[in-house]
Amino acid sequence: MAKVRLAFLWHMHQPLYRAPETGEFLLPWVRLHATRAYYDMAWMLERHPAIRCTVNFTPVLMEQLEAYARGEARDRFLDLSRKRARELLPEERQAVLRSFFMIDWETVVKPMPRYWELLQKRGRDVRYLDLARVASGFSEAELADLQVLFNLGWFGFGAVEDDPGLAALRAKGRGYTEADLDYVLAAQRRVVGEIAPRWRALSERGQVELSSTPYYHPILPLVCDTDSARRALPHLPLPPRFAWPEDARWHVREAIASHERHFGARPAGMWPAEGSVSPEALELLASEGVRWAATDEGVLLHSLPEGTPRPRALYRPWRVQAGARELPMLFRDRGLSDLIGFSYQRTGAAEAAADFTSHLAAIGEAWEDDGQPGPATVGVFLDGENPWEHFQGSGRDFLEALYRRLESSPDLATATLTEATAGAPGPVIPRIHSGSWIEASYRIWMGHEEDRRAWTALGRAREALARVEAAPAPSVTREAIALAHRHLYAAEGSDWYWWYGDDFHTELAVEFDGLFRSYVIAACQLIGAPLPIEALEPIKRAELPAGAEAQPLREPTLLITPTIDGRETTYFEWQGGGVYRPGQARGSMFGGAQAFEALRYGFDLGHLYLRLDPVESPQRATEACSAVRVELLATGVQAQVDFTPACDGVERPGRRDGAPLGRAAFARVMELALPFAELGLAPGERVALALHVLRGGVELERLPRAGYVTLTVPDQDFERIHWRV
Template identity: 45%
Template sequence: MADVALLWHLHQPSYVDAATGEVAMSWVRLHTVRGYADMAEMARRHPGVKLNFNLTPVLVQQIEELAEGRVKDRWAELARKDAASLTTEERHQVLEHFFKINWTTCVDPYPRFRQLLDLRGRRAGAGQSDQNMRRFREKDLRDLQVWFNLSWCGFAVRKKHPELGELIQKGRDFTEEEKGRVLEIHQEILKGILGEYRALADSGQVELTTTPFYHPILPLLVDTDVARRAMPGVRLPERLQAPEDALAQLEKAQAAHQRVFGRKARGLWPSEGSVCPELIPLMAKAGFEYFCTDEMVLFRGLEAQGWQGNHSELFQAWRVEEGGASLKALFRERPLSDYIGFTAARTDPKMAAEHLRVHLQHIAQVMPQDGIVLLALDGENAWEAFP
């Protein structure tokens, strides 16, 4: 069987409104109590499995800000407010935002949550309808405030807090106190999640990597004209060349990683996997030893040099040299990575596992003896789709 490296990419853009200091959307909090907590728990359940997690600096920064109460979470404030005191505009916001979760796996299985969705309506824009809003009594709004935040809690949080299971069994007619407790649990998870990942890294089971701090497309910072190498006819704005800014993004990411996790990152997942040769000296100067990106970066780079090999070249580490600097590079196997992220949830679990096993077994027959298969994918958005 092939040696496999699993890299889970945990990322969210900044949702903080610079004008108000409020978090406009709660995706950082919600993914924390679901995917991030669940993946840490799965790692603990399988201590013999080595894993890699890429945590972007902007995501980590937002988790810290939310955990420490330095920013206000607009959706959390909407949920926390007594249902009897919600204004008309706030009621519309609750109906608009509090069904933003996978309906098939996280709404329809729960009779009361499904009833509330049907009461509002399933068509786009239903939350803005005055007629739909008037159907909701105070207790309906309160139940919706609870169910939205309750259904986002993954199996790890439910295991840690059995009272959540009791609320699921209760199903309806929640109290303000019960609603407050669900939100308290969200806050507890936010306060502890980064420590969980640091503990996993300290144990040696997990390696944590990072991304340029504000998630820039680094080649375009180095030189916007780099885009023409892949897209000769592309229209570009006035040329920008800021390699010093690209280096600052890498160094700022390293400083944040060391502060939060106690050590610098050895590996880098460049924003959107974007790379160019000029980045190699900058990555090395910032202290990185390797980077990971997509298989097409390798294939197109080799094809530009007249390569006529086969895809077995993918399944190994490469050494990339430029400007006197040298880094290792791993390129992800895209089809299997995408299968896990986009298709496996709609497949019978045993069949999905067999699909992966058969394909990895085939790869093992053609890969170099000391080769490796990198499966790298989004570590958060896929999990809503899994039952």
């Protein structure tokens, strides 16, 4: 009997990109992800029939895939691709150069010499380019190659393996003809049309369970009642109350109907958008016949008595009270899920697969040693599309190695979510915590002033629609009211609020903001209602430069000499030091910190001091990582010093090339000291700093996530220069 039952849930989702005024799709990501992840993931499972899993397709994604498959959808990127290079107008040439490098440069552009050559010619940072001048220097042949390479580069391994014509075009590399471009675009449409039938076949043969999400991917608890955000964050400022549970029910019912249309059967379960749950949301799901739901371990631990052991709570299904009913649930192992989503892309495929299965084996052994009944049930739920852009070969080698190891191990078995939640034992969780898979709260979608302006605009429009429904004017038709509802349902989707605020960055923030406001405005225009003032001007503030992610929240202003004991010895010992907290440089996915949430740093004249604050507890941090590597770069200096995190308060030396250097202690926090002289760093020298959190040979996280924190080795004048009242 297997010791571990692994339940994968791969989540496939894209927001609605169709502009309500024109029907044009503003962004191409549905079409392009179809040629990679949606096709590749099915292709790989077809070759590994022993792997059982759940794949979650959102209805709004399926709606758009269907439009592309029928040839009814067009997007701006597709229009630019179809137009012959010789016919491109000057502004269209600029648009091609701006947009057709929106793909991972390391894994796609650099391995294709011609693509890399064209990127170097254009320049890396489009913000600082005179695109009109640059575009005038591109020949028709170069633009034609770029049109092909962008669309061809988005194809994953499955489609290229199945289509010798695509493989030949990859090998050709340059000098593409108009016939080559036509072939690539025709292959795109063919692949898009195969997505739903391919997944339906995997479902019908019993290998894959297909699940769904409320229709437009809303944060269901907030649609039920935005005041529920204060359960996790009592002091969170809120917009005027938005409480439309009937809208939430529409999202659930329509999702079930859409799933049945596309896949031939009702979904047994649902992944609520962003794992967002509340007592009201679960009651709604259960009342509509949903038979299981899932979310993150943080929600589980907040729903159980304080001090409940994490392993004993996490690695089993639960029954949760959902109004008068009970709803089976499984909860996500955050660390294992994030390893695939964020860490393994930088690790060799065989090593990553071995690391993952070793964690599963350790969970199984611990579960058995604890005397728990049956196998440990491990939920690994993550984005099924975005990670593969950042893996070499779109993740083919990793998935192949992982599935082979899972198939060959007698101690590991895979299961669907229906299988994993079947027969969930008691006791019943009486009240689920109101939160999501990010921070066990709804802060991402409600925590910033921009979020609240968007919710206010949506609320004004929704109230206006309710008034019109109650007393419709003769000029407002039933069809107009129905379409206005549809626009506002789309505006309730979570994706708009994801990009508001400063947690995440995208080059396309203006487009997302414009789409959200266009749905609100279009709904009001249909019913003759006043337009919300919040929707009449951009809600999204100007984006910070891409490099700003690596800037500290506070730079050092005083010399400090903290005691290296792993404790906050006094309140003042780190006052005057610098602080860095990671932002989210990768926009479309959230990678929660696994071990440490903040880096504090400072110095006296002899030493650099670092402090790492754990995300949850010191014990959890040491479970997550086995080493902390300090990387320091300066003119003539490239140093890496490794420290072992052990939360016992004992001072230990670091190691540089095997020799002792520096010292560290970890009790409540991890404190480190590194001598400038032994590192070869002189006063006045500029130093770039990064910390790498490792488990074995796998990098779990990096502080900062991109770039380096920079500092200057202090001299005797440091405090005089930085003195202030």
